[in-house]
Amino acid sequence: MNTFLDLAQSRRSVRAYRPAPVEPEKLRYVLEAARWAPSAKNAQPYKLVVVSDTEKRSALSVAYPKPWFRDAPHVVAVCVKPSAAYVRGHDGMNFAWVDAALAMDHLQLAAAEQGLGTCWIGAFDPAAAASALRLPDGWQVAGMTPLGYPAAESAPKPPRKPLGELLQP
Numbered sequence: 664m665n666t667f668l669d670l671a672q673s674r675r676s677v678r679a680y681r682p683a684p685v686e687p688e689k690l691r692y693v694l695e696a697a698r699w700a701p702s703a704k705n706a707q708p709y710k711l712v713v714v715s716d717t718e719k720r721s722a723l724s725v726a727y728p729k730p731w732f733r734d735a736p737h738v739v740a741v742c743v744k745p746s747a748a749y750v751r752g753h754d755g756m757n758f759a760w761v762d763a764a765l766a767m768d769h770l771q772l773a774a775a776e777q778g779l780g781t782c783w784i785g786a787f788d789p790a791a792a793a794s795a796l797r798l799p800d801g802w803q804v805a806g807m808t809p810l811g812y813p814a815a816e817s818a819p820k821p822p823r824k825p826l827g828e829l830l831q832p
């Protein structure tokens with residue numbers, strides 16, 4: 664893997680994990696990558712919650728009851744406080760979720776570079792996740808990902824729309 668494009672093309676959503684925990688220095692590396700993500704007005708309106716304890720992961724899996732999510736060695740939740748985010752004056756758009764997405768994307772790409780698997784989880788029950796993570800008032804879970812070593816070779820990369828389709832003529 665030599666270029667950023669190689670990394671972007673090879674990163675896969677991983678839905679099977681080995682139980683071994685991630686080495687602390689690699690965990691730190693992917694969290695650092697998230698920390699350096701850009702955010703609107705540099706507000707950084709998020710916290711990263713790493714859940715490694717088996718019982719806590721089991722409690723969190725109530726919000727997304729898939730075995731591969733429950734059994735991954737770690738889950739990272741990107742939690743946002745919308746009242747701390749930049750709000751665009753013209754239309755009131757709150758950038759908390761955009762900022763969270765950038766942090767998650769940095770984390771996922773750094774994890775792929777380190778040979779680790781992730782899978783953005785968006786289809787979770789937000790109330791159940793906030794409760795399991797004991798988030799204070801005003802905080803919400805923007806996204807979660809399991810984190811660990813992939814258990815199996817990934818299926819072929821799902822295709823993307825051709826560039827010609829994405830470009831506005």
Ligand SMILES: Cc1cc2nc3c(=O)[nH]c(=O)nc-3n(C[C@H](O)[C@H](O)[C@H](O)COP(=O)(O)O)c2cc1C
Binds near residue numbers: 674675677678784787
């Ligand atoms: C915002 C967002 C939410 C997603 N939510 C889920 C999810 O709840 N469950 C899941 O298995 N994958 C989820 N995914 C993963 C996508 O299905 C996956 O990124 C897409 O199919 C492309 O595959 P790739 O990541 O392997 O390139 C989500 C991805 C994004 C960006």
